[in-house]
Amino acid sequence: MLPLDSNGRNLIxxxxxxxxxEEQITLAKQIWQTTASILKAxxxxxxxxxxxFLRRLPSAYDNIINQFMDFVEPMLSNKVLDNDRRASLVSNYSKTIT
Structure with a gap:
């Protein structure tokens, strides 16, 4: 659609x-509707x-999280921890990060 200002009304x-x-009117309406849909999209x-963009963390926090994960990942891959405890720790750390 054309904007409903004086210029748009003048063009219409x-x-x-x-x-x-009638065919030309129908085609023009389809073009206007398609244009409006594109602008809305x-x-x-x-x-x-x-x-x-607004939900992204600042890069300083992102670096801290990456350093933290570098420390945590080897600890979680340690075979000393049983699978249930490892899963619990992964869940807790992921909740803390997100």
Whole structure:
């Protein structure tokens, strides 16, 4: 759709002054609807992109977590711990990180 401002109304009026037939009107409406859908999808994409960006941790925290995981992973792979205890620790650490 065209934006409903004076320029959009002017373009729609000029389109109808050309005296289009029904097929041309239908095609124009489809084009306008497709254009509106594309613009809406782009806006939603930008909103989602910003949400994802805002949910990211600052790089300093990300580095700390990576260093922490470098310490924790060998400990969790130790065969001294039984599988239940290892699973419990993995669950606790993942909850702490996320």
């Amino acid at each position: 009026t000029k389109f109808y002054y050309l005296k289009p037939n 782009r806006a939603q994409h930008e909103i989602l992109r910003k949400r994802i």
